[in-house]
Amino acid sequence: MFDFNYYTPTKVVFGKNSESKVAELIKEFGGKKILIHYGGGSVVRSGLLKRVTDILDIAGLEYVILGGAVPNPHLGLVYEGIEICKKEKVDFLLALGGGSAIDSAKAIGYGVFNEGEVWDFYDYKRQAKGCLPLGVILTIAATGSEMSDSSVITKEEGLIKRGYSSDFGRPKFAVLNPELTMTLPDYQTSCGCTDIMMHTMERYFTNGGNMEITDSIAEGLLRTVKKNALILHKDPSDYDARAEVMWAGSLSHNGLTGCGNDGGDWMTHKLEHELGGLYDVAHGAGLAAIWGSWARYVYKDCLARFKKFALNVMEVKDCGSDEEIALAGIEAMEEFYRSIEMPTNLRELGVKPTDEELVLMAKKCAVGVGGEMGSAKVLNEEAMLAIYRASM
């Protein structure tokens, strides 16, 4: 068992029509001039943006609007947001959307609060001293960025995708209304469920000691998402299933499912980041496409955890050798991915990198993690390449 810090200051307002409270929440945290930041046009088409600006108008709050955050959000738009905030004297950020809008807003917040080049933080060169306060109205349950300390930005030049984590980036509030996720395409719902499960699984597959209470929370969360992802695959309008998945998304990445562990493995995420940087694939689908190959490469070095996962999450029968049970758990997870139309290899993901590109991805991934990384098993560049090749 490891010592840990746990800090989740985000005020969560969960339920139907909870976005109606956005103005009072912004005022509670001192916001007067707001940058509303969103991604694609869905928040326009759904009427959410109009509803929010109406609420801010009535409350007498000033705002400017910046859309256009794409999946794997780009540094260029972050620069644009920083410029607008400085020019308009913005003192509060409101992200409408999912991880793209939130992560982009976090980067804007770091760029406004701190002098100098914002990419420095993502390039491991220095630490932020603060961040403009940020609120979120979530429209897709996936990245958990609404409560997490992390944001991921892609630099267009060289398609370099990097994450930065700081408690300053944790949103002040998160408005979670499951109804806002009802209109998501099934593929995005499945990608979101995959991402949510992976945030807990990255923390779960470790060799560094663990806490029973954290394991029980992690396993309960994974069972809940698995069950409700299947419900949503059949009936996307099931409110309760939407709510279970949405709350799981926040809890999966706010730190709760890692308390007492060694920080987690995170290599599936790192391997996917290179993929996402090069191909602009949906993050959740990329994770699903990599995970099975990663798991088969590492499970023998983390056998007790893979067995526990098989028994307590995938509900595999407790018979056979530890290795057989662990492998049955991996297979059951892949079967689950397929049942919600997620890929289990790069081919199913729809990308066909050449072997030269795989070599390049492995090289970039190794550089990105400082040579080698992993808790279930420490992976170097050679191991990363082997996993990429196995995932073809």
Add this chain to the structure above:
Amino acid sequence: MFDFNYYTPTKVVFGKNSESKVAELIKEFGGKKILIHYGGGSVVRSGLLKRVTDILDIAGLEYVILGGAVPNPHLGLVYEGIEICKKEKVDFLLALGGGSAIDSAKAIGYGVFNEGEVWDFYDYKRQAKGCLPLGVILTIAATGSEMSDSSVITKEEGLIKRGYSSDFGRPKFAVLNPELTMTLPDYQTSCGCTDIMMHTMERYFTNGGNMEITDSIAEGLLRTVKKNALILHKDPSDYDARAEVMWAGSLSHNGLTGCGNDGGDWMTHKLEHELGGLYDVAHGAGLAAIWGSWARYVYKDCLARFKKFALNVMEVKDCGSDEEIALAGIEAMEEFYRSIEMPTNLRELGVKPTDEELVLMAKKCAVGVGGEMGSAKVLNEEAMLAIYRASM
């Protein structure tokens, strides 16, 4: 499923020697002049108080000290603390101890921040507008007050015990070092484990809808505390078991195990509060002494939840009627209480109220909850009296 708010801003620093960070934590939250508030002499005898004042001295932080918070902490000491804070211009409170010291400190914080009579908040007359910032170094895992919004104070005149809940009262930080709980008497460890489980059970036994993910967290937490309470009963120095129980204590009462529920039942707590007000019994032991009688009185009106509890927490075999399974779960819980030397009725608790006193307690309890209360089953004064009588 109900809408909910979730707000747990307390920064948790968990692990061995974590109290060494107390000065930097106080500075992070802006504290300059501190009131150190503690309960009995154990923090003096163990050397913790000296260690903390040494750290503050080195950090150049000024402080005054007020001990004497008793279990079921008294209003008189709260007044004394308020006086000291005003006179000494204290801007930060540091509670060393368990629920008594923390709850007393919260009340002092309300009293300093707000004009007028502090008992008003506990007497449901008005709401606090703020609270002096508060940090905690926890020495007993029990009340969860280190992350919760609640505090319970007893007014000496008439021995009236009342709770007040406000987000302003949530501590800024909580230092959780399981080693600090190693020297607790076994009885207090058992009382703490009971209190922790009850905080989740009060939220669990409801008729108002629930969330699967919350249930899975609640059940996992209860199984963890049950298992580790038994370990600590045999080996009080087991660090991992101390850590599991300590973290469970904070999660059990910070709101996590009630998300999506109707707010919970809380009648066992209310019934115990009258007992604790009259007899100064240990809170956890009082809860254990009441719970079985409460459960038998209400379980038929909340059968699905009692069955789920029996199967998923007490690991009762899934055979027989729902009622039989529910009753087996209640019996198993009482058996667990007995196995950690907790009472399951008032006799075992060591108090012998006359029937007149039971009538008075039921009357005071009914007044305290505004006539009737409960979610598993709504209880009026007559029902409260029946449960008190059954618990003799």
